[in-house]
Amino acid sequence: MTETATPVRRTAPGGSERPLTDAYDTALLDLDGVVYAGAHAIEHAVDALDAARTAGMRLAYVTNNASRPPRVVAEHLTELGVPAEPADVINSAQAAARLVAEKVPAGSKVLVVGGLGLEEALAELGLVAVRSLADxxxxxxxxxxxxxxxxxxxxxxxxxxxGLPWVASNLDLTVPRARGIAPGNGTLVAAVRAATGVEPEVAGKPLPPMHRETVLRTGAERPLVVGDRLDTDIEGAFNGGVDSLLVFTGVTTPELLLAAPVEHRPTYLAADLRGLLVPHPAVTPVDGGFGCGGWVAGVEAGVLRLSGAGDRWDGLRALCAAAWTVLDAGGAPVDGRKALADLGF
Known part of the structure; x- marks a missing residue:
């Protein structure tokens, strides 16, 4: 896998005649909202990942959450029934530490605002974590x-x-938790930004430092990014020029996907991680609209229209193609409420 490939300007969800476990050698999986929510595994995640591993796909876990060291994340995954080693986990703390190490001499002290994950990532690169400017x-x-x-x-x-250089691990505004959606690092960074008027350098998804760190640590040849967030996971895959699978177990809704700009459009979409185990039908032009499975979608007077029957995810794929075509032609986001309701979303 090259460090930077050409982004694909996708106009419709892609198709794969083979299960994704056969088409790609490594799944680069987000964690929060994809594999688990807080202390609990997402439904179907454990069995789907076990089946993917059995099929020969390598599983690597790429997360913007910098709070816990890779060994702690690996232990948590193993407890949930997803066997993992520390080397399988790549987090934004590691990407942030590398950015810092490129700015200061070896052995330098670095003020940490965060958890043990940042401290250990700094130590791995020979830097010393402190908690006060006085240090x-x-x-x-x-x-x-x-x-x-x-x-x-x-x-x-x-x-x-x-005047010290400031690096943020990521700018995710929210984090999924078992009780709901909670403030994330981006919310906390915003407080420091508001107080200082300074913008940090950012390491995490969707920006290149996180992609670079993932390349260095996984060596994947045919990677597939798997995530639940358009503005981190999917945009990060776009920026890296690699394919992606969006799952709807986290923060993204079908409504958001229909309005997605080019950089937020996944290659594939699925309800959950079972989408790794199956082929994905292609979307094709049909009579002025777009067909997928048993569905045909089009746009009339700014409103999405859907006809047919079949798997509702095929219907959503067709709707995405119709909606994205309007956006790419310079039109406003279309009204998809009735079409999505017809699919049970």
């Missing part, structure tokens, strides 16, 4: 951790105001 850090690195509070954010603001 003499040469840079600031910020990542998500549930323990981050006002005192930590204030310390980051003081350090950034002093």
């Amino acid at each position: 003499g850090p040469l840079a600031v690195v910020q990542g998500f951790d549930p323990s981050v509070g006002w005192t930590d954010l204030a310390e980051a603001a003081y350090a950034v105001q002093s």
Whole structure:
């Protein structure tokens, strides 16, 4: 796999005559909202990943969550029934630490606003984590951790105001939890940004540093990015020029997908991780519209129309092609409410 390939400007979801486990050698899986939500596995995730592994696909876990070291994430996955080693986990803390290491001398102190994941990622590269500007850090690195509070954010603001380089692991505004959607690192970064007027350099998905870190650590030849977020997982795959599978077990809704700009359009879509195990039907032009499975979709007067019958995900694939065609022609997002309701979304 090359470090940077040409992004594909997708006008419809793609098709694969083979199961994705056969078409790709490595699944680069997001975690929150894809494999688990908080302490619990997503429905069907454990069995689907076991089947993918049995089929010969390598599983690597690529997450913007910088709060926990890879060994802790691997232990959590194993407890959930998804066997994993620390080397199988690539997180934004590692990408952020590498950015910091390129800015300061070896052995430098770095102010950490975040959890143990950031501390261990820095130590791996010979940097020393500290928690106060008074300790003499040469840079600031910020990542998500549930323990981050006002005192930590204030310390980051003081350090950034002093002129130190500031690296954020990611800008995800939210994180899925068992009880619902909670504030993520992007929300906490916004507090420091508002206090200082400074923009951080960002390491995580969808930006190139995270893709580079993934390339360095997995060596995948035919990777498939698997995620639930359009603006991180899918855009990250687009920026890296690799294919992607969107699953609807996290934050993305069908409504959001229909309005997706080019960089947020996945190659494939599925209800959950069982989508790795099956072929995916292609979308084809049909009588001025688009067909997939037993469905035909088109647009009339700014409203999506759908006819036919069959698997509802095939219907959504056809609707995406129709909606994206209008967007690419410079039109406004179409009204898909009735068509989606007809599919049971």
